[in-house]
Amino acid sequence: MIVCYAQGGGLGHLTRLRAYLHTVHADEPATVLSGSPFTADPRVLGPHRLLHLTGSPAAVLAELRPEVLVVDAFPAGITGELDAGCVPPGTRTVHLARLLRWDAYREVLPASPIRFDRTWTVEEPTAAHGAHLSRVSAAVQPLELVDPPAPxxxxxxxxxxxxxxxxxxxxxxxxxxxxxxxxxxxxxxxxxxxxxxxxxxxxxxxxxxxxxxxxxxxxxxxxxxxxxxxxxxxxxxxxxxxxxxxxxxxxxxxxxxxxxxxxxxxxxxxxxxxxxxxxxxxx
Structure with a gap:
């Protein structure tokens, strides 16, 4: 099972994840954890399943036991709610990294950050952000996203x-x-x-x-x-x-x-x- 963590109120997380799942996983159905109001539109997630996050991320992920956990945009979640203890044993971890206001975001980083098996940079991070990604990732590579075809x-x-x-x-x-x-x-x-x-x-x-x-x-x-x-x-x-x-x-x-x-x-x-x-x- 692929689980995508996309906490955020906008449409951008969902659009990016759709493109990622199309580019890397050939549109294999995934479960998307999101509270975005745009998930109410059936066009947005396409073949992927929505699961609203109720309770702690650690408890939800422990129940889902994903094979792959994809964390979008924020390596520690939107408020620093994700850390290494949230990841079930045996889960492969992936991060989609885009530009962040790193000097502001770094203040919410937990003491025990997630160690990512792979980080895909979908746009070039700033130097300080990139240095953090290198420290917490086994591999960091750029990825050119391709959107799924329009119906x-x-x-x-x-x-x-x-x-x-x-x-x-x-x-x-x-x-x-x-x-x-x-x-x-x-x-x-x-x-x-x-x-x-x-x-x-x-x-x-x-x-x-x-x-x-x-x-x-x-x-x-x-x-x-x-x-x-x-x-x-x-x-x-x-x-x-x-x-x-x-x-x-x-x-x-x-x-x-x-x-x-x-x-x-x-x-x-x-x-x-x-x-x-x-x-x-x-x-």
Whole structure:
């Protein structure tokens, strides 16, 4: 049994784990421990089983007795709740490492951290973070994630609007993508308008988000696709925060990607955005 530990309230953990399970395990069904509200959407986990974590991680993992335990993003869990004592004997341990605000996160590390049989770095960590990973891992290797194919029913995900009407075609539109809070969605919409004004453009704006936030301007269409990445090629511009998956999935179209990083407790969106912009010529 593969068990994936993905404590966090966002969509990013789940999207990354889907890609990992597709890339490394050929979509072998896994059990995902998560409290994310996005697990209520059956499109998100696909063939994988959700288990809400109730009680201590050590007790849940002792009952599950996984063959492989995959810990996403945070090597000690989101609050330092995972340590070596949580891992049942005989379990192979894997960590998916992405950028962290390491100086902040290191404060929650337990005295007895998990020793990982393998750490996959899905983006380059900072020097201090990388040094920690080397200390607690038998092997550290980079991994290029590949997303599972979009279901055929989602290939035209732009055709259905959350209000039940036909949505605008994203072909040639500026696509704004965010699964975060409404306030951030509004910031991204405003940022798209600012970018358009700077370019002397008046594009159609299409928001791809789980819900249409209150107060969204009437001229902005709303769609709820999952996954959204199949729409990126059609859009003239794609406007996102600087989350891991959005930046990763937009690499083939860096020149048309516009990022507005947001502050996060552990994620370092500002460093990620700076790295992406440094290697991304603008049209």
């Amino acid at each position: 055929a029913s989602d290939s035209s995900a732009a055709s259905v609007c959350s209000a039940g009407s036909v949505a605008s075609d994203v072909d040639g539109a500026w696509l704004i993508l965010h699964a975060g809070p409404a306030a951030e969605v509004h910031e991204l919409v405003a940022y798209a308008a600012e970018c358009a004004a700077a370019e002397g453009r008046r594009p159609r704006l299409v928001l791809a988000a789980p819900h249409r936030p209150a107060g969204l301007p009437d001229g902005v269409a709303h769609i709820d696709p999952f996954p959204a990445w199949p729409l990126f090629e059609q859009a003239e511009r794609v406007i996102t925060a600087a989350g891991f998956n959005a930046v990763r999935q937009m690499r083939p179209w860096r020149a048309k990607h516009r990022m507005l990083p947001f502050p996060r407790r552990w994620d370092d969106q500002f460093t990620r955005a700076a790295r992406a912009r440094a290697g991304s010529p603008q049209p």
